[in-house]
Amino acid sequence: MNNIVLPDETQTDSSSDDETSLVVVILDSNPGQKMLRDSPHVLTHCVDSIIAFANSHLMQKAQNKLAIMACHSKTSQFIYPGQGKHTDVRQVDGQYEVFTAVEKITKKNLAKVLTADSSTVTKESLLAGAIAMALCYISRLQRTKPPGATLNCRILVVTGSSCSASQYMNYMNVFFTAQKQNVVIDVCALDQHLSLLQQGCDITNGLYLKVPQLQGLLQYLLWVFLPEPPIREKLVLPPPLKVDYRAACFCHRQLIEIGYVCSVCLSIFCRFSPICTTCHTVFKMPALPAVKPKKKKKI
Template sequence: MECSLVVVVVDVNPVWWGLQNGANDKGLTLFECMDHVLAFINSHVMMNQNNKVAVIASHTNESRFLYPGREADVKADDGGREVRDGKYEHFANINDTVQEEIRKLIVETGQKINSRLLVIKAADDNASQYMNLMNVIFTAQKQSIPVDACILEKDSGLLQQACDITNGVYLQIPQINGLLQYLLWVFLPDPSLRETLVLPPSIHVDYRAACFCHRTLIDIGYVCSVCLSIFCTYSPICSTCHTAFKLKTAPVLRAKKKKKTSLPAT
């Protein structure tokens, strides 16, 4: 029995989407975008009853699971104790845990989960997250998890590399209003079926590094020996990890003193 897990990461950066009720000049609001994402998720679940989904919102200063969410469907009495049909709380927890684990054991026996990651990106790349993203990319490659990227506006060099390294699909959609159509066409089919589909042609991935100071692609630069940040100009202090570098200076050559010779006595 196989099931497919799709983890959808949605960029909800308020700077890009706009601060006035999520409205922007891109022809789509954040909540309309989420409607498209939910329709895509529902389509994925309908394709197989064993399929699973997870949704993560990426904000400016945190990431949060939107689904599965926090389970707080328990009622509490005035004393603050949980009440479940008159059962003592500890007994209820034991009963629920045993039943849930038994159900998982029966359902998931011999089950194989094929996982993949879909990133829906709106804002520009953030250079400070370079190392975190590279760790995610190489971990996904090691676990054979494809990373797909659906770009709403500007190209992302980092996600281009992520998709290329993990055999995922990178697509910058030409019209944001058609987000749902692109999600269903390109990203809904299972990765094992992609070879039989006519998908957008693969793009040329530029593996040149972008400097952390000006975000320009460079051929030769300076690399921090601590955090591996890349800079196009030399700086005595790394702006990413604030490491101060101590450069060894060339030794100063001092002239040898001439030995004094004494004249013979006459």
Template sequence: MDAVDVSEHYEVTTAEETPSLLSIILDANPRAWAALSDVLPMSRAIANILVFVNAHLAFSNSNQVALIGAHLDRAVWLYPSPPKPKSKTGADASGDVPMQDVPAAAAPSSSANKYPHFAQIETAVLSSVRSLVDNTTEADLATTTTQLSGALTLALCHINKAAQALCSPVANLEDSRKANASDAPPTVRGRILVISVSDSEPSQYIPTMNAVFAAAHAQVVIDTLSLSGDPTFLQQACFNTGGTFLAATHPQGLLTYLMFGLMADSEAREALIAPTHDTVDFRAACFCHGRVVDTGFVCSICLSIFCELPPGAECLTCGTKLALGNYGAKPAVLPRKKKKKRRIVNGNGREETGSATGTPRP
């Protein structure tokens, strides 16, 4: 029939888009933002981040976003905001605390000039940041450590929960094994963007690296935009997860870095040339004093790193007796092999042989 009526029939199939979940971790260190206030105030930075969030959501109706604040002594949700607990525990019958997009008290006023979803996110983020700043005390300012590891853990848990919510129930065990296979397409493309303004804290090395390895195992990309400071551990996080690390030389152009360097997700980057970082600082923090060291002693059992030999040559983590072997000994110098002398015979150089006369010529 196709040849008779000269028509072409196509088999139409529908394919759902894989949602992209962007989790933004904002370094809310007050000391770092105070030092950066002349170049980029925190209020202007949040306004630029909200524009970036709106652009991410405008790409697809299925895209999602989450914002987490990494403070001095805690990691808090900026969006979605947890509701006020109605009971003492604040959990339902299953023990889970429900989340909502925006608190009822902070509901935005209706405006025809602003998309309602964008207005909800803006109201929730500004309300959460204002509450975070108001609850910061002088005792909190005595601590200089940013809880980056806690924020990474919250982001990974949120991505995993979103992926589990989108999974369809499997019929049998064989289908569940196929769904959990490594080559199965992901139900959600999750990635984490860290906006850093402070240095990496050596005491946060172990929990941060644990979160990075978990992200690499879950195929979650970690991107970093460093406005100031030297985030050594975040460079390693971007390298291990295949993310992008950008060090902003002009922090006032925050929106430009976000829109042109960090807008594309992991799937779109396969068709683009993503910015790369030339050098990566692979230094680690020792387990004994928390110092960032270039060389040290490594336990062969638990891979713990020590800047100096532990007391009694015993690993402080697993208790294994460390055997140093010939550590500190001078390297052995092997004598050079004597080369055979070459003598000239009839104007030609030839290797010396054991015969007294030369080789007869025809």
């Protein structure tokens, strides 16, 4: 995180009343995803769509900022702006230099992430850790911004992985941290419904969308996720789905509807346990129901 090059905020005119918008895009590049195992070329289509979406965000306003992360099964890294300064990016076919830099640097660093981890890949992606890194990056920018400047931040998660209940506590921590920092979390699900990430969108007032057709990913990104949150209220967007607020138990990491909650640490269990495995609090066993004495027959 300390090696990430921050945008040069000191050169921004602090007297300007324009607000700066920062978008941190988290791309799930885990090859263990079902859609990538069935069709590996889908990743190229997703990367091209995200790059076009990122350039559209930068094109809206000169002060807009951008960061792109790659989330893997064992690590999460910034692939744009990346580490070190990039001064060798030149204009190609009349394309704006910033757009060229986003495309070249993103693809180059993403290729390094995919080739670096050649070990056995699991289906589970570290999305909660990637969101935590994005929140740290946003907090760092908030501390270094010029006095009086306004920085509106949001996180866009693009993933095709399944919802992992084993990261339930990590998800809840980053969701409520984002809510406290006024950071909006948007989620674009590519393959299947994600109930935990849908809860994060509802907590942070973000948008959740399950893409009906992967071929139209760019159209959905530009239509739903490109507008700023205040502008979305004036647009006709897909109707929101009912939020599934089921919690994951701490013993089997499965989503449950009815369970037992520890009164000390609020841990959730699907079965009653006399000792909380989280805080080791000892509870009294539930008393057996009282047996009513039989009435004597009157003679």
